[in-house]
Amino acid sequence: DAxxxxxxxxxxxxxxxxVTLRCKPISGHDYLFWYRQTMMRGLELxxxxxxNVPIDDSGMPEDxxxxxxxxxxxxxxxxxxxxxxxxxxxxxxxxxxxxxSNQPQHFxxxxxxxxx
Amino acid sequence: AQRVTQPEKLLSVFKGxxxxxxxxxxxxxxxxxxxxxxxxxxxxxxxxxHISRESIxxxxxxxxxxxxxxxxxxxxxxxxxxxxxYCAPEEGGSxxxxxxxxxxxxxxx
Numbered sequence: 279d280a281x282x283x284x285x286x287x288x289x290x291x292x293x294x295x296x297v298t299l300r301c302k303p304i305s306g307h308d309y310l311f312w313y314r315q316t317m318m319r320g321l322e323l324x325x326x327x328x329x330n331v332p333i334d335d336s337g338m339p340e341d342x343x344x345x346x347x348x349x350x351x352x353x354x355x356x357x358x359x360x361x362x363x364x365x366x367x368x369x370x371x372x373x374x375x376x377x378x379s380n381q382p383q384h385f386x387x388x389x390x391x392x393x394x
Numbered sequence: 395a396q397r398v399t400q401p402e403k404l405l406s407v408f409k410g411x412x413x414x415x416x417x418x419x420x421x422x423x424x425x426x427x428x429x430x431x432x433x434x435x436x437x438x439x440x441x442x443x444h445i446s447r448e449s450i451x452x453x454x455x456x457x458x459x460x461x462x463x464x465x466x467x468x469x470x471x472x473x474x475x476x477x478x479x480y481c482a483p484e485e486g487g488s489x490x491x492x493x494x495x496x497x498x499x500x501x502x503x
Contacts, residue, residue, distance in 0.1 A: 281437070309489065313493075320493060320494065320495035320496065321480065321493040321495075321496075322493075323490050323491065323492075326489060326490065328489070333489070334488070334489075334490065369438070371438075376489055377426050377484055377489050377491070378426060380443065380445055380446065382428070382439075382440035382443070383440070383491065384437075384439075385437045385438040385439065386437065387437055
């Protein structure tokens, strides 16, 4: 089991460019989470999906960020246009069920994003 | 909103010594509580969860509702315990976890 798969592992691009991060959750997991990790703010939840439907996007910093989950096996996080302050490590995680049913979140390796 | 405080960014102990990683949270209800760990070159993963009352790799976590604390403890630290540890309480009544900024534990030989 490869677990949660994220791509790319590293991305370096110039400000103003569109950035697309990809995530393949563990098969059978109904919940998918996108997090951002920075030195200043730590690990923050951006958005999460349940059965492909966005449930809470209150952590998305601004309209430049968007996330989609077109099917149960794929999600994208898009930044357009990108800015240097978006530089961070972005994690995707999936879970087979809700927190209160004792289900852990399984994390991917993350995408290290650098906006120049 | 839930706030999490892990007061020590760095913690260094010697092998065989007891270790305690502190965590305080703000939500005064009954949130689900978790500790996650990231070993070098590995993914962030669940270490233990309060609801299971479990001991994993010799670690236990004590909930003190009055102090809203969920400290992680191990009586005898091992070198392989060196890692980043994150306390993660639930955002009250939601599916969201709020992660602390983490404590980097180093266990010296």
